[in-house]
Amino acid sequence: MKIVLATPLYPPDIAEPAPYIKELATRLAREHDVHIVTYGRYVEPIDGVRITAVDKRDPLPVRLLRFALTLRRASRHADLVYAENGPSVEFPLLFLSFITSFRYVLHLGDVHALERLEHRPLLRLLHNLFKRRAESVFGELPPERPELIPFLPRPAQEFERYERNWKHHVESFSSLLRHA
Amino acid sequence: MPNSARKSWEKYKEEEIVRITDAMRGLGYALDLEQVHIGGERYLQSGQKLVLTGKDRYGKRVVIKGSSRPAGMREIEREHEQRTLLENLPFAYRTFESPRELAYGKRASIRYAVTEFIQEERGFLKYSTEEQFFLALKAFKEQEGAHATTAGHARAVRGKFGILSAEKYLADFGDFVRLSGSHDTLLRAHAFLSEHREIMDGYGGFLTHTDFVPHNFRIMDGKLYLLDHTSLAFANKYEGWARFLNFMTLYNPELEKYLSEYVRLNRSAEEYLALRLMRVYKLGFLVSYYASTLAKTEGNLRSLSEKRISFWLKAMDAILADTQLAQETVDLYKKERDALRSEEEMRRQRVLNQL
Numbered sequence: 001m002k003i004v005l006a007t008p009l010y011p012p013d014i015a016e017p018a019p020y021i022k023e024l025a026t027r028l029a030r031e032h033d034v035h036i037v038t039y040g041r042y043v044e045p046i047d048g049v050r051i052t053a054v055d056k057r058d059p060l061p062v063r064l065l066r067f068a069l070t071l072r073r074a075s076r077h078a079d080l081v082y083a084e085n086g087p088s089v090e091f092p093l094l095f096l097s098f099i100t101s102f103r104y105v106l107h108l109g110d111v112h113a114l115e116r117l118e119h120r121p122l123l124r125l126l127h128n129l130f131k132r133r134a135e136s137v138f139g140e141l142p143p144e145r146p147e148l149i150p151f152l153p154r155p156a157q158e159f160e161r162y163e164r165n166w167k168h169h170v171e172s173f174s175s176l177l178r179h180a
Numbered sequence: 181m182p183n184s185a186r187k188s189w190e191k192y193k194e195e196e197i198v199r200i201t202d203a204m205r206g207l208g209y210a211l212d213l214e215q216v217h218i219g220g221e222r223y224l225q226s227g228q229k230l231v232l233t234g235k236d237r238y239g240k241r242v243v244i245k246g247s248s249r250p251a252g253m254r255e256i257e258r259e260h261e262q263r264t265l266l267e268n269l270p271f272a273y274r275t276f277e278s279p280r281e282l283a284y285g286k287r288a289s290i291r292y293a294v295t296e297f298i299q300e301e302r303g304f305l306k307y308s309t310e311e312q313f314f315l316a317l318k319a320f321k322e323q324e325g326a327h328a329t330t331a332g333h334a335r336a337v338r339g340k341f342g343i344l345s346a347e348k349y350l351a352d353f354g355d356f357v358r359l360s361g362s363h364d365t366l367l368r369a370h371a372f373l374s375e376h377r378e379i380m381d382g383y384g385g386f387l388t389h390t391d392f393v394p395h396n397f398r399i400m401d402g403k404l405y406l407l408d409h410t411s412l413a414f415a416n417k418y419e420g421w422a423r424f425l426n427f428m429t430l431y432n433p434e435l436e437k438y439l440s441e442y443v444r445l446n447r448s449a450e451e452y453l454a455l456r457l458m459r460v461y462k463l464g465f466l467v468s469y470y471a472s473t474l475a476k477t478e479g480n481l482r483s484l485s486e487k488r489i490s491f492w493l494k495a496m497d498a499i500l501a502d503t504q505l506a507q508e509t510v511d512l513y514k515k516e517r518d519a520l521r522s523e524e525e526m527r528r529q530r531v532l533n534q535l
Binding site for chain 1: 310383
């Protein structure tokens with residue numbers, strides 16, 4: 001199936017949902033056709049995944065419009081558009097959803113963006129509207145990958161838990177796909 | 181020529197200390213009689229401000245930065261502006277510790293900044309390698325937490341912090357090659373950097389301390405305090421790592437290995453490459469720095485500069501080959517270096533590196 005992941009952050013960005021999206025795309029690409037649409041100049045490649053990035057240095061209106069157009073093109077014939085929260089994704093997608101029959105699933109992976117909404121009433125309004133128009137809202141975020149410390153034994157149990165969480169997450173994602 | 185550089189530094193230092201002492205007296209600060217940081221080979225470095233130690237009127241230790249020269253004054257002003265901006269950076273996910281600024285201003289002809297003195301229980305290198313690893317890693321993660329990516333972010337930091345791109349790194353390295361006599365290793369290194377220009381830019385825009393070595397930070401209560409803000413820049417994420425790992429080639433090769441391995445095991449292949457690229461860049465700087473001191477030195481110090489150039493070129497070869505420099509090479513260099521160093525410089529190094 002064809003899946004489009006729309007995200008405001010992607011590695012080299014370090015904050016969530018950047019590492020999450022990279023991991024999710026890597027796992028989904030084993031069975032599906034995955035395309036990531038994000039912001040940035042340079043993006044870390046993933047085998048078998050197409051990544052399109054809109055330059056963040058463009059003026060705000062230009063980059064929002066470019067993101068909307070890029071996403072529109074990428075999502076043609078897509079079975080699922082999976083959008084991360086955050087104004088730079090929410091605004092272009094909302095715009096598309098009003099002028100076309102664009103549908104998406106919202107994932108609440110950018111915790112910082114959610115926290116910022118508390119003090120930004122306009123962005124909160126945008127987010128709530130975006131959330132209302134989503135086909136479904138998904139909040140699950142698997143924990144970060146355990147770190148390997150060169151002079152310590154590999155944390156086998158933590159890795160087991162990590163893999164279990166991701167397996168469960170991909171299963172939940174697959175159920176989203178079945179309903180898409 | 182070699183003597184004149186030293187003489188003019190000594191003259192400047194003496195006169196400037198008198199001016200700073202006078203300026204600080206009125207504010208209730210007194211300079212320590214002995215100022216180890218400005219002795220030895222310090223005269224070879226550029227920079228027109230003095231970093232001195234002293235006490236306030238209650239006997240509490242402080243660090244005083246002062247200058248009467250325009251470039252030095254500008255450096256102190258810039259550091260003050262950077263401190264203020266860092267406290268309110270809108271796109272920083274994490275913050276790091278730095279000593280509190282106690283006084284800042286201009287008095288008579290002196291621009292000054294006084295900060296609290298962070299009293300360490302022991303120097304960074306006296307901690308176990310495992311403790312050093314976690315302290316350094318935490319500091320790197322804190323710096324990486326600020327990532328300037330948008331035009332708005334760039335506007336917020338432009339003029340306050342250096343912003344380094346692949347174009348700048350390559351131009352600098354071109355100068356390093358020219359200044360160091362187009363050595364074969366440097367030419368290969370230049371080609372390596374040019375080939376991976378995209379990676380250098382790709383991991384750019386991160387807050388990084390470009391001179392992240394133990395004499396620029398102190399440890400208190402398990403926290404690492406950054407002392408020198410002038411070397412903070414928005415640059416490749418691994419520039420600070422690179423400087424630190426290159427330093428550890430000499431002072432703790434085991435830590436160098438662990439941190440390099442940490443990046444390889446936990447981060448992407450592109451990030452590990454970015455680290456190697458930055459290590460090569462920083463070594464290019466070091467080699468050209470020592471090449472530039474040849475004209476200002478004579479006798480043992482000149483021989484030492486030559487040994488240093490040769491040693492750091494070997495280190496660069498090792499990074500280009502993605503290996504670690506042989507311990508025998510490091511030990512031999514350290515033996516030769518110590519035999520050529522002056523007593524005064526040995527003392528300065530012991531204090532700087534808390535050995």
